[in-house]
Amino acid sequence: MTTTNTRVLLHSRPEGEPTPENFEIDEGAVPEPREGQVLLRTRYLSLDPYMRGRMSTAKSYADPVELGQVMVGGTVSEVVESRDPALAVGDVVVAHAGWQEYAVARPEHVRRLDPEAAPISTALGVLGMPGFTAYAGLTLIGRPQPGETVVVAAASGPVGATVGQIAKILGARAVGIAGGPEKVAHVEELGFDAAIDHRAPDFADQLAAATPDGIDVYFENVGGHVWDAVLRRLNTYARVPVCGLVAHYNQTELPPGPDRMSMLMQQVLIRSLTVRGFIQTEFVAEHEARFLEEASAWVRDGRLQYREDVVDGLANAPEAFIGMLRGQNFGKLVVRVS
Amino acid sequence: MTTTNTRVLLHSRPEGEPTPENFEIDEGAVPEPREGQVLLRTRYLSLDPYMRGRMSTAKSYADPVELGQVMVGGTVSEVVESRDPALAVGDVVVAHAGWQEYAVARPEHVRRLDPEAAPISTALGVLGMPGFTAYAGLTLIGRPQPGETVVVAAASGPVGATVGQIAKILGARAVGIAGGPEKVAHVEELGFDAAIDHRAPDFADQLAAATPDGIDVYFENVGGHVWDAVLRRLNTYARVPVCGLVAHYNQTELPPGPDRMSMLMQQVLIRSLTVRGFIQTEFVAEHEARFLEEASAWVRDGRLQYREDVVDGLANAPEAFIGMLRGQNFGKLVVRVS
Numbered sequence: 001m002t003t004t005n006t007r008v009l010l011h012s013r014p015e016g017e018p019t020p021e022n023f024e025i026d027e028g029a030v031p032e033p034r035e036g037q038v039l040l041r042t043r044y045l046s047l048d049p050y051m052r053g054r055m056s057t058a059k060s061y062a063d064p065v066e067l068g069q070v071m072v073g074g075t076v077s078e079v080v081e082s083r084d085p086a087l088a089v090g091d092v093v094v095a096h097a098g099w100q101e102y103a104v105a106r107p108e109h110v111r112r113l114d115p116e117a118a119p120i121s122t123a124l125g126v127l128g129m130p131g132f133t134a135y136a137g138l139t140l141i142g143r144p145q146p147g148e149t150v151v152v153a154a155a156s157g158p159v160g161a162t163v164g165q166i167a168k169i170l171g172a173r174a175v176g177i178a179g180g181p182e183k184v185a186h187v188e189e190l191g192f193d194a195a196i197d198h199r200a201p202d203f204a205d206q207l208a209a210a211t212p213d214g215i216d217v218y219f220e221n222v223g224g225h226v227w228d229a230v231l232r233r234l235n236t237y238a239r240v241p242v243c244g245l246v247a248h249y250n251q252t253e254l255p256p257g258p259d260r261m262s263m264l265m266q267q268v269l270i271r272s273l274t275v276r277g278f279i280q281t282e283f284v285a286e287h288e289a290r291f292l293e294e295a296s297a298w299v300r301d302g303r304l305q306y307r308e309d310v311v312d313g314l315a316n317a318p319e320a321f322i323g324m325l326r327g328q329n330f331g332k333l334v335v336r337v338s
Numbered sequence: 339m340t341t342t343n344t345r346v347l348l349h350s351r352p353e354g355e356p357t358p359e360n361f362e363i364d365e366g367a368v369p370e371p372r373e374g375q376v377l378l379r380t381r382y383l384s385l386d387p388y389m390r391g392r393m394s395t396a397k398s399y400a401d402p403v404e405l406g407q408v409m410v411g412g413t414v415s416e417v418v419e420s421r422d423p424a425l426a427v428g429d430v431v432v433a434h435a436g437w438q439e440y441a442v443a444r445p446e447h448v449r450r451l452d453p454e455a456a457p458i459s460t461a462l463g464v465l466g467m468p469g470f471t472a473y474a475g476l477t478l479i480g481r482p483q484p485g486e487t488v489v490v491a492a493a494s495g496p497v498g499a500t501v502g503q504i505a506k507i508l509g510a511r512a513v514g515i516a517g518g519p520e521k522v523a524h525v526e527e528l529g530f531d532a533a534i535d536h537r538a539p540d541f542a543d544q545l546a547a548a549t550p551d552g553i554d555v556y557f558e559n560v561g562g563h564v565w566d567a568v569l570r571r572l573n574t575y576a577r578v579p580v581c582g583l584v585a586h587y588n589q590t591e592l593p594p595g596p597d598r599m600s601m602l603m604q605q606v607l608i609r610s611l612t613v614r615g616f617i618q619t620e621f622v623a624e625h626e627a628r629f630l631e632e633a634s635a636w637v638r639d640g641r642l643q644y645r646e647d648v649v650d651g652l653a654n655a656p657e658a659f660i661g662m663l664r665g666q667n668f669g670k671l672v673v674r675v676s
Contacts, residue, residue: 223600237620242607248600257595262561262586264599268615269580275613277606282575 005030006314008099010065014055017250017325022055023071023318033083033104040077040095040103040110042337045314046124047073047321047329052249071099071317074129075337076113076120087112094123099317101337118299125158125332126306127295129280134162135291136283137219137241139170141276146171148216151207151233153226155192156183158306158332159243162295163219164192165304172217175210177226179327186330190305204229214238223247231264234271242277250325307331343368344652346437348403352393355588355663360393361409361656371421371442378415378433378441378448380675383652384462385411385659385667390587409437409655412467413675414451414458425450432461437655439675456637463496463670464644465633467618472500473629474621475557475579477508479614484509486554489545489571491564493530494521496644496670497581500633501557502530503642510555513548515564517665524668528643542567552576561585569602572609580615588663645669 004027011024033039054065054072065072075097079087086107087093093110097103113123125131144150150167154160155176164174168191175194176187187195194210196203207229214235220227224247234240268275298304309331311320317335324333342365349362371377392403392410403410413435417425424445425431431448435441451461463469482488488505492498493514502512506529513532514525525533532548534541545567552573558565562585572578606613636642647669649658655673662671 220603223603227603242603245600245603245607248604251600254596254598254601257597258592259595259598260592261598261602262583262589263592264602265558265561265565265580265583265613266586268613269583270615272615272617272620273613274615275603275606275611277608277610277612279610282610 003030004028005100005102007070007101008314008317010055010067010069010071012067013057014052014250016252018052018055018318018322020318020322025315028100030102031104033081036084037104037106038079038084038087038110039081040075040093040097040105041080042075042077042097042101042103043092044076044121044124045073045097045099045317045335045337046075046129047311047317047324047333047335048130049244049246049249049325051321052246052325072096073098074124075103076123077103077105077110092120094128099314101314117296121308121310121332121334122299122306124334125308126162126299126304127292130158130332131162131295131306132284132288132291133243133280134159134219135166135295136280136287137243137278138163138166138217140283140287141241141274141278142217142219142239144170144172144217147173149173149175149211149213150217150219151175151177151211151215151230152219152221153177153198153230154221154244154246154327155187155195156307156330157221160219160221161187161190161306161331162304165190165298167217168192169298169303175207175215177207177222183330186307198226204232207233217241219243221246231267234267234273236271238271238273240273240275242275246325246327309333311335313337341368342366343438343440345408345439346652346655347406348393348409350405351395352390352588354590356390356393356656356660358656358660363653366438368440369442371419374422375442375444376417376422376425376448377419378413378431378435378443379418380413380415380435380439380441381430382414382459382462383411383435383437383655383673383675384413384467385649385655385662385671385673386468387582387584387587387663389659390584390663410434411436412462413441414461415441415443415448430458432466437652439652455634459646459648459670459672460637460644462672463646464500464637464642465630468496468670469500469633469644470622470626470629471581471618472497472557473504473633474618474625475581475616476501476504476555478621478625479579479612479616480555480557480577482508482510482555485511487511487513487549487551488555488557489513489515489549489553489568490557490559491515491536491568492559492582492584492665493525493533494645494668495559498557498559499525499528499644499669500642503528503636505555506530507636507641513545513553515545515560521668524645536564542570545571555579557581559584569605572605572611574609576609576611578611578613580613584663584665647671649673651675 079091095110152163167174176192223245417429433448490501505512514530561583
């Protein structure tokens with residue numbers, strides 16, 4: 001039995017893009033579960049863009065990780081010791097165990113998985129937080145009507161790919177934006193009506209051609225020049241669920257002028273736009289059970305496909321995470337820990 | 339009987355702030371109603387900030403007024419000749435007769451008023467488009483809960499004053515922002531919990547002191563430095579109905595940088611904000627009847643007060659309109675035409 005717990009700690013806060021030096025690999029002691037707790041061994045760790053925010057002290061929707069502490073993160077974990085009758089050794093659960101091999105948790109803070117129902121790693125992707133983010137933002141804020149046009153960026157990623165496929169299931173037209181020909185091809189394979197490379201010099205023209213009736217829902221994952229082009233195509237009453245702004249996460253100062261904030265507000269007014277930021281946790285209590293039921297059925301019948309990008313070993317997590325912020329992953333990025 | 343129709347035409351399009359030269363006073367012929375039409379004589383003309391948009395060809399939510407055509411506008415008018423049994427001579431109606439003395443209309447495009455129920459000019463203010471704008475934006479988008487903090491700018495104006503008073507009726511805390519001590523005093527008289535002068539050098543500090551629990555609903559009428567200060571005080575899940583941006587209507591180019599558009603989007607994301615532009619026409623069919631019923635009752639029992647700024651004569655309309663865009667009116671600006 002292993003007696004050390006490999007952990008990835010936040011060593012220093014990044015200025016702009018994170019570097020490997022911001023992280024520290026540490027060998028700690030395996031924690032001891034107390035009465036009412038279980039000891040979890042991490043099978044898969046999820047790497048997600050929101051973690052960039054937790055590395056900084058800037059005001060965000062959650063507290064930052066303290067220096068010297070374990071990086072936060074969702075995991076699929078196996079119960080290796082139980083001091084609570086609610087879970088048995090061998091049970092597989094979704095937890096928030098962070099970037100480490102072992103963690104203790106209370107059963108009420110984890111969700112048990114049925115390993116027969118779907119590959120367990122999907123609980124970190126299409127049937128987990130990214131999938132629910134897509135589902136909640138699209139169906140509760142975007143509310144696409146049949147025949148409307150839904151545009152999503154980072155469309156080969158776990159959130160974007162799910163947004164577009166659910167949009168299709170709901171009868172809308174789905175246009176995906178991705179970076180590079182390989183990702184664009186994958187978006188097409190997923191059944192999107194159109195896929196566009198945002199690195200193309202004529203990206204804005206391609207977007208216009210792919211959205212002849214304008215854009216009714218834009219699921220915002222990225223910001224930057226994609227948003228600039230989308231904004232010009234939004235229809236009256238368009239809805240913009242704002243889920244992420246990965247193009248700006250490493251931004252250390254505001255871009256040079258002119259100041260377009262009032263221009264954005266004028267567009268909101270003139271076109272009766274709805275711009276709505278959200279974090280999926282807002283909707284979990286009321287909508288997660290229905291999501292799991294519907295999305296599991298869609299995965300089973302092949303209407304909702306997913307792609308994973310699996311990295312082996314916790315020691316490789318920092319590099320994989322840094323690459324993800326640059327768009328180098330292809331599909332849901334997970335670390336196979338054990 | 340008068341045989342000429344005094345009209346105010348759009349003579350040229352303004353660059354920035356409108357000038358008297360953009361308007362032309364014209365004496366035309368009184369139009370003849372056809373079968374199914376009535377001839378209306380304007381009693382009161384409403385002057386509203388949205389008209390600035392109609393003077394320009396920039397994309398907006400409505401078509402611009404053509405050069406040489408009558409300026410558009412809501413009116414309270416009296417039927418002086420009827421060729422339709424639905425309306426009789428002497429009936430008073432709300433119409434869209436524009437900046438002119440006489441106009442023809444079909445009965446189905448006007449709404450008959452009960453002159454005994456309230457002063458007829460209120461149909462252009464607290465019981466008309468501005469009142470409904472306040473009601474719809476606040477109750478359908480802002481959705482204040484009892485105890486929440488609602489902030490509104492241009493709080494001595496017909497929309498803002500109504501927003502704050504309805505917020506109070508709904509059990510929320512109302513903070514009004516206005517320009518100059520006289521308007522601030524009036525906002526206090528209306529029963530707002532606090533009133534702040536946006537011209538004060540320590541405006542942002544005053545706003546912070548008046549919103550100790552942050553801001554849950556900001557009813558946006560103005561933009562500019564008021565929005566800059568409000569944005570910093572918005573709570574998680576705050577709602578921002580965007581009704582007007584009068585500080586920017588005369589803007590001819592974007593302000594210098596840095597470019598804060600991505601900063602705004604990041605705030606939307608981090609705080610799960612809802613920013614929603616609207617024009618009251620979106621909500622008329624479903625909600626206007628209920629508004630008229632509720633607001634009329636509030637006016638009768640004194641819970642909803644209003645103030646009018648009455649200018650005499652169509653010839654004075656251009657100057658009054660230009661002054662309104664500078665914030666020189668005090669209360670709902672109407673022109674007494676006849």
